Amino acid sequence: MSRDSAFALLFDEFRQISAPALWLVDDNLDFETLPAVNPSVHAFTNRFDIYQGLTERGWQCDFCDGLENVTANHYHTALIRIPKEKARAHHLINQAAAKLVANGKLIITGMKQEGIKGFIDRAAKAAHSSAESWKADKQTWAAAVTINQFTPLDDQDYLTLRQAPRDESFHFWSKPGVFGWDKIDKGSALLVEHLRTLSAGVEIKSLLDLGCGYGYLSLHSHRLLGAHISATDNNAAAVAACRENFAQFNTLGEVIASDCGKSIESRFDAVICNPPFHSGFGISGDLTERFIQSAARHLTSEGVAIFVTNLHIGLERKAQPYFQEIATPVVTEHFKLIRLRQPR
Structure with a gap:
């Protein structure tokens, strides 16, 4: 599997985390590029293979589709490598914002061809804030958005069957x-x-x-x-x-x-x-x-x-x-x- 530069940008942030952090992960995670286990990071994934792989490597990880049972206003940082489906991406951003403490940081990464710029702009607008953006290259972007108040994005009522x-x-x-x-x-x-x-x-x-x-x-x-x-x-x-x-x-x-x-x-x-x-x-x-x-x-x-x-x-x-x-x-x-x- 080729190295995912968007995950690499996300993993750069793990080294700076010491307070409770929420990592929402799905799609094709490359286990070979994982950083060292950070005990402050709690991962949640809707992919059973990722749940097993992270658990076996010592990470805190839950297998679930949503975060209804996760404590609100608890995490200082939320980290998301944007998934491919727009409704799920919006759902993850909404869920992350709801679980952050006041002035917590939402960090999202992704590729230009996946529409990461649009996700950054929408997240910042929903947070009534601005985004601090940076790049690994012309195709790979990251941004940090401070969450205080948040207007949920349209996620097509993601969790409802x-x-x-x-x-x-x-x-x-x-x-x-x-x-x-x-x-x-x-x-x-x-x-x-x-x-x-x-x-x-x-x-x-x-x-x-x-x-x-x-x-x-x-x-x-x-x-x-x-x-x-x-x-x-x-x-x-x-x-x-x-x-x-x-x-x-x-x-x-x-x-x-x-x-x-x-x-x-x-x-x-x-x-x-x-x-x-x-x-x-x-x-x-x-x-x-x-x-x-x-x-x-x-x-x-x-x-x-x-x-x-x-x-x-x-x-x-x-x-x-x-x-x-x-x-x-x-x-x-x-x-x-x-x-x-x-x-x-």
């Missing part, structure tokens, strides 16, 4: 913070269309949905196959939305926060997956292999794993060390369905 995408079977509960939160992914719809055909000949009593999002594949898998569903995602917002959909539609199963299913020990008759090969995750060979490896580890010897990917993802080649039977029975203009059996 709402009925957003719908199809002929379900009106799904979702929210900002979940990838594609207000849409039905076309690749996932293709998988559902062919799920019964591709799972034919396998008795499916249990099914694992890797990277479940708000639960589209899980709910349809339960509807079509009647299996017990274990859904897992790395993102706290997705876990919350999927749990709500399970409750609303009486889906038999559970929703588990986990990084690529790493903390799940059970094996399943079927594994389904629409891997998160999109902006914010990248199309990395390592990530591809991690999802395949997880599917192989969690599949019974007679089970079936079904992946949907974009055409350009070479998942079949990556799957060869992990599965004996690899087929691509469905190919469309943009997607392909890959059927994997007999884990090695």
Whole structure:
């Protein structure tokens, strides 16, 4: 992973912190560039892999989507590397401002192409203050805003679940913070269309949905196959939305926060997956292999794993060390369905 200069700017500030500080962190944190643990800094993240990584390295860290249970007016500094989604960025700024002592400092960093200048300007205006800005280079900015009074930014009511995408079977509960939160992914719809055909000949009593999002594949898998569903995602917002959909539609199963299913020990008759090969995750060979490896580890010897990917993802080649039977029975203009059996 290339060095994130916006995180580097943020980490420069850690060395000066001695009073309680709040660090709101998500997206692709590079653990190799982390500074030494600062006991005054308390991290909060909506990414389970980041929560595990920071905790293992000795940082104070909580896994959550919001800060409703965090004491207000407690922290002297709040630090944010701006995330990619505008609603979440505004939510983090609002949450940070609410947790700072009077005249506390909000420090935000980001890249010019991510709109960091706009976030700095909006944060300063909301604080009825000015921003002290500096740069690492022409593309990487940081700013400190003093928070006394604060008018919250529009975060699209970030924490509230709402009925957003719908199809002929379900009106799904979702929210900002979940990838594609207000849409039905076309690749996932293709998988559902062919799920019964591709799972034919396998008795499916249990099914694992890797990277479940708000639960589209899980709910349809339960509807079509009647299996017990274990859904897992790395993102706290997705876990919350999927749990709500399970409750609303009486889906038999559970929703588990986990990084690529790493903390799940059970094996399943079927594994389904629409891997998160999109902006914010990248199309990395390592990530591809991690999802395949997880599917192989969690599949019974007679089970079936079904992946949907974009055409350009070479998942079949990556799957060869992990599965004996690899087929691509469905190919469309943009997607392909890959059927994997007999884990090695």
